[in-house]
Amino acid sequence: MxxxxxxxxxxxxxxxxxxxxxxxxxxxxxxxxxxxxxxxxxxxxxxxxxxxxxxxxxxxxxxxxxxxxxxxxxxxxxxxxxxxxxxxxxxxxxxxxxxxxxxxxxxxxxxxxxxxxxxxxxxxxxxxxxxxxxxxMSTELKYLRTQIQPHFFFNTLNNLYALTLSKSDNAPNLVLKLSDMMQYILYEVNSSKASLLKEINHINNFIEIERIRFNDRVHAEMDITGDIEDICVPPLLLLSFVENCFKHGMKQNDQLKIHMSFEVLNSGYLVINITNNFNPNVLNTENSGIGNQNAKRRLNLLFSNNYILDSTVEDNMYKLYLKIPT
Structure with missing residues (x-):
């Protein structure tokens, strides 16, 4: 017309x-x-x-x-x-x-x-x-999340079974922590972003369960700089790095020391540092790098090239540096 x-x-x-x-x-x-x-x-x-x-x-x-x-x-x-x-x-x-x-x-x-x-x-x-x-991307992210920690649940259930057989007082606490983690994974993680506060709580539950498994041979510290109340991160991403601390740093009859720091920058980025003592002999075990490969793939999907992920080993200390946009 x-x-x-x-x-x-x-x-x-x-x-x-x-x-x-x-x-x-x-x-x-x-x-x-x-x-x-x-x-x-x-x-x-x-x-x-x-x-x-x-x-x-x-x-x-x-x-x-x-x-x-x-x-x-x-x-x-x-x-x-x-x-x-x-x-x-x-x-x-x-x-x-x-x-x-x-x-x-x-x-x-x-x-x-x-x-x-x-x-x-x-x-x-x-x-x-x-x-x-x-x-x-959403389908792949969901698939990658399903790969994150099935071995952890199997190990935890085996330890729970051992605790119940010995009628340990730690069994009820382990069940509660495991229940919180499963509820978070199954019902609360449904998008590409999750609250950093909830992720930290999820990590703390994981560390508490591992501490029960390893008879308090785990020592973890955490520093937070800046206001993280409204900060979001990819769900279950950080857990894979913490899992690697146990996978690569736990020696028989030895202690594992983990230090984590979270810093919110004014430039709109979140910087995460994770340091732990580490056993180089564990690096050669099968599937030792799946967690990091999973994390890198998810970071690429979510942020393209707008992130930094670096890891180094110095004096038998494994150091991980991650910088992502908030």
Whole structure:
């Protein structure tokens, strides 16, 4: 309708004859619509998208020539006997200049509308691809989270079984801690972000359970700098690093010392440092790096390159540095 009104006013003003402009546009616009829809929904899908470019050109030329015949004939019968009133001199039917003028005008309409259709299709495809990427990322994140700690639950249940056999007083406390952890994992972690306070509480529960398992040979300290009340982090991400402290640092009949620090920077980042004593012999065990690989993959999915994860070993101390946006 906008294009019709534009053409109506344009040619009405050009000829100073709005009645002629209205009649000619009423004749020509249905032809524009037909050729445009044939091009968009038949010629392009059937030939362009299948890379049959020369066949497309052939059919388009035939269609344009048919448009010339129909448009010129209808204008002659219904509008005016002057088949080309825009020309300075009278034109004849099937003259080369008249054919070129009509075809160029039709190509302008086809090109204009095809460009609109391509932009709309691209926008829809882009949105669908973004939705698919988000769904894929969400699915992968959920899958990665399910990999995090099944071995921990198996070990804890085995230790619980041993405690119940010995009628240990620590069994009820272990059950409560394990229940809190399972509730958090199963019911509270449902998105790509979780409260840092809840994550810290989850880590504390984990450490308490490990302390029960290893007969208080675990010593953990934690420092917090800045306001972390509204800070969110990827759920269960930090737990994989803490698990590695036990996996790589626990020696038989020895103590494990863990120090964690959380610092909120004014630049909008959270810095996490984890340090623990470590046993280099454990690094060669099978699947020892799954937790870190899992964490790196999740960080890449969530933050792309906008994070820093680094780990070093100095003087039998394992040090992990993580900086992520809040």
């Amino acid at each position: 906008s294009y019709f009104l534009f053409n109506f006013v344009r040619w009405g003003s050009y000829f100073n004859d709005y009645w002629y402009s209205l009649k000619s546009n009423l004749v020509e616009f249905p032809i524009h619509i037909i050729i445009v829809y044939i091009n968009i929904y038949y010629l392009i899908p059937r030939f362009i998208l299948r890379k049959k470019y020369w066949t497309y050109i052939l059919y388009l030329v035939i269609a344009l020539f048919m448009v010339y015949l129909v448009r010129t004939g209808l204008n002659y019968v219904l509008v005016t006997k002057d088949i080309w009133p825009e020309a300075e001199t009278p034109a004849e039917f099937m003259s080369l200049n008249h054919i070129i003028a009509v075809i160029l005008g039709e190509l302008y309409v086809i090109g204009f509308t095809t460009a609109i259709k391509i932009v709309i299709d691209w926008s829809i495809e882009k949105r669908l691809n973004e939705d698919l990427a988000k769904l894929q």
